[in-house]
Amino acid sequence: MSNSVSDVIEYYLKQNLNESRSGEIEIKRNELADLFQCVPSQINYVISTRFTIEKGYFVESKRGGGGYIRIRRVCLDDEAEHFVDCLNQIGQSIPQVTAEHLITRLLESRMMDRREALLMKRLISRETLQLPVHLRDQVRARMMRMLVTTLFTNRGE
Structure with missing residues (x-):
């Protein structure tokens, strides 16, 4: 695996998604940025480029103090x-x-x-x-x- 911060963040998020029973995770941008010691815009970049609908993910976000980013794997029934x-x-x-x-x-x-x-x-x-x-x-x-x-x-x- 590459050592870039973006790759590490992507790996972390995908691991959490794989471990989630619901196929969905909810994160706080600032908390994740603190965890990886990067700026919040780095989190935005990873989510907007590596968790797209074409790649099978649905991303929902709410801005503000109680804001979150919810990432859900698109699950098709058949x-x-x-x-x-x-x-x-x-x-x-x-x-x-x-x-x-x-x-x-x-x-x-x-x-x-x-x-x-x-x-x-x-x-x-x-x-x-x-x-x-x-x-x-x-x-x-x-x-x-x-x-x-x-x-x-x-x-x-």
């Missing part, structure tokens, strides 16, 4: 719901970073293995899709929809 959610995330156009977050989410939910994830990331990269941006994001979305559909239809074979 595979069909997960499939539809993925297709909705992809849409008709998807930037590379959002697509990579979705691939990470599929990897973490064990819908694919590391090799499949690496292949998908390379396939949808801007280096592979050397097109104008608007076309690239549309082609990437079409490819992602096909790849995700193939992943879900071939489960259990």
